[in-house]
Amino acid sequence: MFEFIQEKLNKALASLSGKGVLTETDVDTALRELRLGLLEADVALPAVKQLLGAVREKAVGEAVLRGVNPGQQVVKIVYDEVVAMLGAPAELNLNAAPPAVLLLCGLQGGGKTTTAGKLAKWLKEKHSKSVVMASLDVYRPAAIQQLAVLAERVGVPVLQSESTHVPERTTQALAFAKSHSADVLILDTAGRTDIDEALLAELKAVHATAKPVATLLxxxxxxxxVAAQVAKTFNETVPLTGLVLTRMDGDARGGAALSMRVVSGKPILFLGMGEKLEALDVFRPEGIAGRILGQGDVVALVQKVQAAVAEDDTAKIEQKILKGGMLDFNDLLKQLKMMQRMGGMSGLLDLLPGMGALKAKVGEEKLAEKLNDKVIKRQQAIVLSMTIAERKKPDLLNGKRRLRIARGAGVEVSEVNKLVKMLEGLNQMAKLMKGGNLSALKAMFTGR
Ligand SMILES: Nc1nc2c(ncn2[C@@H]2O[C@H](COP(=O)(O)OP(=O)(O)O)[C@@H](O)[C@H]2O)c(=O)[nH]1
Ligand SMILES: [Mg+2]
Structure with a gap:
């Protein structure tokens, strides 16, 4: 759907390319199209509202980048916001005295039994857990058989019981897990085609008896x-710890993921990617965000916008150098952020004037080692611990201030000193750039 949206956005915003910043009118034009598209993609209204509100706040007043059009720029902001709303990946927490009980619930046909088998396989093979399973779906004899077949294929024990009484089966399941000294007991439950009181009451009782450490919808x-409403209702019945979305191998656009996350407030842990037992993916927000917004196109676009931001920042710094200005810590911070976005030194080096030659001389590996991600993060922390005045006027940084900054950033003073030196080096480099004095550049990067 998003190729379509993007086209509309581009048309709506085509005339804006020449302007300096995204205005309210521009952004609202874009968001109107977006709103329709998201609703078409079956994203629930509360999620749409939250998303558009956040995008509006970020986009209005944003400087228009060269190299991409404003529509693309808004899409990038939307993408970042969708990723943020989907939340950081959360882990399945099974920290409990064994057997840790993992309870699966949901509507009929949602994929509980299949997911039980997938999780058993995943826990057994990827995490070396001893797993047993039990079905509490007494309404369909075939359901108990279905779990037994999956258990056999995975190679884990499954409760064998003739009982059709759910509370009794629950107690049996716990005893069964203990007798096998299992790390994890997976409980598969019954579902209905619709949410009803009886189903919820039964689930509540199972939850009270089994005391699961993880309850997944x-x-x-x-x-x-619909999925969002289901998530909300189930969460009001038993405290969910996370969500599993199945049939994500189909043409589902992922609107459900966003809706469920926002409406229930629970993290998505896994995606079902097919009928096979190995078709289970650990959830990653970037993948789903790309999908909600139209697959690889958006990911490529995001990279393009990132590159444009980098170019824009570099251009500004270049101009400053050309005008004879001194670089300050704000410039350095921009560079550090850019390095991080570019995911390494080599991309950055290509962007900076004169850097290709330097790369060849010093060796890419040496540079990468000097400027790896961890170092960059610490350097950013140092700049962020400075006051606004200090960032603008590096000369202010006497010993006392450096000590305070080091404490604030949680680093040694020597690291603050190094960063100050690095900025001085950059300023020297700026002066020398014309002369092509590579040895000075080399000294700056290697610290010698
Ligand atoms: N394509 C696809 N089919 C799935 C997935 N998960 C479950 N199914 C299928 O959906 C149907 C219902 O699944 P089942 O586990 O029995 O659902 P339950 O009623 O919630 O236990 C079965 O035919 C499964 O093979 C998935 O991730 N992708
Ligand atoms: Mg089932």
Whole structure:
């Protein structure tokens, strides 16, 4: 759907390229199109509202980049916001005295039984857990058999019981897990085609007896907005710890993921990617965000905008140098952020004037080692611990101030000193750039 949206956005915003910043009118034009598109993609209204509100706040007043059009720029902001709303990946927490009980719930046909088998395999093979399973779906004899077949294929024990009484089976399941000294007991439950009181009451009782450390709602990712309501209702019955979205191998656009996350406030842990036992993916927000917004196109676009931001920042710094200005810590911070975005030194080096030759001389590996991600993060922390005045006027940094900054950033003073030196080096480099004095540049990067 998003190729379509993007086209509309581009048309709506085509006339804006010449302007300096994204205005309210520009952004609102873009967001109107976006709103329709998101609703079409079956994103629930509360999620749409939250997303558009956040995008509006970020986009209005943003400087228009060269090299991309404003529509693309807004899409990038939307993408970042979708990723943020989907939340950081959360882990399945099974920290409990064994057997840790993992309870799966959801509507009928959502994929609970299949997911039980997938999780058993994942826990057994990827995490070396001893797993047992039990079905509490007494309403369909075939359901108990279905879990038994999956258990056999994975090679884990499954509760064998004739009982059709759910509380009794629950107690049996716990005893069964103990007798096997299992690390994890996976409980598969019954579902209905619709949420009803009886189903919820039964689930509540199972939850009270089994005291699961993890309760996952398994829902069909193709159902869109419905899934969000389901998540909300189940969460009001038993405290969910996370969500599993199934049938994400189909043409589901992922609107359900965003809706469920926002409406329930629970993290998505896994995606079902097919009927096979190994078709289980650990959830990654970037993948789903790209999908909600139209697959690889958006990912490529995001990279393009990132590159444009980098170019823009570099251009500004270049201009400053050309005008004979001294670089300050704000410039350095921009460079550090850019390095991080570019995911390493080599991309950055290509962007900086004269750097290709330097790269050849010093060796890419040596530079990468000097400027790896961890170092960059610490350097950013140092700049962020400075006052606004200090960032603008590096000369202010006497010993006392450096000590305070080091404490604030949680680093040694020597690291602050190094960063001050680095800025001095950059300023020297700026002067020498014309002369092509490579040995000075080399000294700056190697610290010698
Ligand atoms: N394509 C696809 N099918 C799935 C996925 N998960 C489950 N299914 C299928 O959906 C149907 C219902 O799944 P089931 O586990 O029995 O759902 P339950 O009623 O919640 O236990 C079965 O035919 C499964 O093979 C998935 O991630 N992708
Ligand atoms: Mg089932």
């Amino acid at each position: 398994v829902a069909d990712g193709q159902t869109g907005q």
